[in-house]
Amino acid sequence: MTQLHPSENPFVHVGLTAKGGARECGAGRTAGSIYVECGLSLTGVPLEQYLHDPPIPVEPAQLGLSSQGVTIIEDDKGVRHIVDMVGASHYPYPSDFIEEARLMGVSRKVPKTTDLRGITSASMLILVHARASVVNAAAVSAASDMICPNARHKPGEDCAGLHWVVAEENDGPGRRRLNCGTYELTPRAPGAPTPVLQHAFFMAVPITAMTVIANHDGSVDEAAQKSAGRAGVPVSVAHN
Numbered sequence: 543m544t545q546l547h548p549s550e551n552p553f554v555h556v557g558l559t560a561k562g563g564a565r566e567c568g569a570g571r572t573a574g575s576i577y578v579e580c581g582l583s584l585t586g587v588p589l590e591q592y593l594h595d596p597p598i599p600v601e602p603a604q605l606g607l608s609s610q611g612v613t614i615i616e617d618d619k620g621v622r623h624i625v626d627m628v629g630a631s632h633y634p635y636p637s638d639f640i641e642e643a644r645l646m647g648v649s650r651k652v653p654k655t656t657d658l659r660g661i662t663s664a665s666m667l668i669l670v671h672a673r674a675s676v677v678n679a680a681a682v683s684a685a686s687d688m689i690c691p692n693a694r695h696k697p698g699e700d701c702a703g704l705h706w707v708v709a710e711e712n713d714g715p716g717r718r719r720l721n722c723g724t725y726e727l728t729p730r731a732p733g734a735p736t737p738v739l740q741h742a743f744f745m746a747v748p749i750t751a752m753t754v755i756a757n758h759d760g761s762v763d764e765a766a767q768k769s770a771g772r773a774g775v776p777v778s779v780a781h782n
């Protein structure tokens with residue numbers, strides 16, 4: 543299920559945390575909450591290698607995935623991973639999430655009740671989105687200037703590059719705006735078929751840290767710290 547083991551990637555450092563502050567999912571992180579993180583180095587990581595290319599269609603109900611919260615799965619090697627649904631209300635398209643991650647790293651809230659035992663630096667945070675796979679991928683892709691982020695697919699094939707084809711512009715021609723900046727979309731040919739979208743795994747990133755957000759008075763929620771401490775990755779405390 544996972545594409546890349548952290549040990550194969552020299553750019554990922556255990557203990558590295560993501561950036562705090564405003565994201566598409568809110569103005570700041572919630573005091574007393576736990577966030578699972580993949581911190582990216584400031585020199586920049588080629589994020590493309592963490593994309594499922596092409597995305598892997600999935601039925602959320604089969605995974606027991608709700609629109610909020612996370613599910614822990616175990617792979618055939620006994621490694622546990624966190625599966626998390628990225629809500630389309632905050633991130634309308636997977637490309638919004640990916641472009642934000644490129645700038646800020648990945649930081650996702652985990653309920654305090656989640657059993658984090660068995661989550662280690664070998665674990666991945668696997669991300670699902672309701673618009674991550676194109677049912678009519680061949681037709682949509684053929685009518686686009688799609689560029690495969692991994693240089694494996696051509697227009698006409700299903701590919702992670704379609705995330706930037708199906709997203710709608712909202713910041714002038716061919717651009718989308720996020721709280722953290724704007725990014726460029728890939729042009730669709732005039733008369734291109736309307737994309738039909740479905741749930742899919744679109745990205746899996748190594749888990750480099752757990753962060754507990756301190757309370758406003760500077761204290762740290764004990765239950766949150768205890769729960770985060772059950773994971774076998776570094777735990778840090780942040781103030782936003």
Ligand SMILES: [Zn+2]
Nearest residue numbers: 690695701702
């Ligand atoms: Zn591709």
